[in-house]
Amino acid sequence: MRRVFPNLFAQHRVRPVEDYSQELLNVLRYIAPAGKTNPTVVLLTPGIHNSAYYEHSFLARSMGIEIVEGRDLIARDGKIFMRTTKGLQPVDVIYRRINDDFLDPKVFRKDSGLGVPGLVDAYRKGNVSLANSIGTGIADDKVIYHFVPKMIRYYLDQEAILPNVDTYLAADDTDRAFILDNLEKLVVKAANESGGYGMLVGSHSTESEREKFRGRIRKEPRNYIAQPIIPLSRSPAFDEGVIRGRHVDLRPYILSGEKIKIIPGALTRVALCEGSLVVNSSQGGGSKDTWVLEEEME
Numbered sequence: 001m002r003r004v005f006p007n008l009f010a011q012h013r014v015r016p017v018e019d020y021s022q023e024l025l026n027v028l029r030y031i032a033p034a035g036k037t038n039p040t041v042v043l044l045t046p047g048i049h050n051s052a053y054y055e056h057s058f059l060a061r062s063m064g065i066e067i068v069e070g071r072d073l074i075a076r077d078g079k080i081f082m083r084t085t086k087g088l089q090p091v092d093v094i095y096r097r098i099n100d101d102f103l104d105p106k107v108f109r110k111d112s113g114l115g116v117p118g119l120v121d122a123y124r125k126g127n128v129s130l131a132n133s134i135g136t137g138i139a140d141d142k143v144i145y146h147f148v149p150k151m152i153r154y155y156l157d158q159e160a161i162l163p164n165v166d167t168y169l170a171a172d173d174t175d176r177a178f179i180l181d182n183l184e185k186l187v188v189k190a191a192n193e194s195g196g197y198g199m200l201v202g203s204h205s206t207e208s209e210r211e212k213f214r215g216r217i218r219k220e221p222r223n224y225i226a227q228p229i230i231p232l233s234r235s236p237a238f239d240e241g242v243i244r245g246r247h248v249d250l251r252p253y254i255l256s257g258e259k260i261k262i263i264p265g266a267l268t269r270v271a272l273c274e275g276s277l278v279v280n281s282s283q284g285g286g287s288k289d290t291w292v293l294e295e296e297m298e
Contacts, residue, residue: 021062027257039092075118170224186226
């Protein structure tokens with residue numbers, strides 16, 4: 001056995017984490033501005049107070065690239081440079097872990113202290129590449145869940161292999177009526193929130209909390225979706241000297257570069273609070289080692 005990211009596909013042999021990090025680095029190098037054969041790649045993080053900073057530093061270390069904050073980068077003449085002890089060094093690719101709104105105070109939120117003034121200008125001129133591109137956060141809009149089976153039918157002319165979790169749109173009159181009448185059986189999520197924010201788990205809520213959400217849904221129906229409460233798997237967790245059961249989920253990854261590749265591994269997230277179904281790190285969740293048992297070769 002090896003301690004690795006979980007292997008989702010039986011036909012894949014177990015591989016160390018470093019292999020997956022190298023594949024990610026290859027994608028980042030591939031998207032570098034034209035003509036860059038040995039591009040400088042950095043990971044842009046909000047900083048040490050971000051709940052996912054451990055992940056940011058781990059990825060940067062595994063890929064052998066610099067981890068930087070907005071104050072470490074500067075835009076000059078439509079290009080991006082990194083401040084170093086040897087002076088300014090050109091940056092070609094930025095793996096960003098900062099939301100669009102905070103990326104460049106000249107274009108988005110003017111009060112942002114996390115981004116780089118002038119970054120969008122350099123990006124528009126093709127002097128720096130961003131992963132992920134600006135605007136790809138639309139995939140985080142939870143309303144998209146509802147349309148996934150329809151998109152598969154439209155673009156691939158086939159049915160989804162894996163069934164989609166039923167997703168009700170509060171913007172739809174029929175769905176909204178169903179949501180409002182069944183809040184105690186559903187999990188309600190704000191469409192444009194992440195990290196477990198703006199969420200109601202009906203079975204773990206009080207009547208006053210549900211009534212508050214009814215008001216929010218009626219006021220901004222486009223901003224809410226609802227889904228059945230999924231009974232997540234449980235795994236043993238060491239908590240204050242005692243092994244207890246905690247809910248976990250598995251997040252797979254796909255890399256899109258020269259080729260689209262499904263990584264044979266994923267992130268296992270765990271809800272550290274007893275009974276909680278919220279595994280997000282920003283809500284007190286954590287991650288677990290995942291052990292993969294490889295069948296013996298005959």
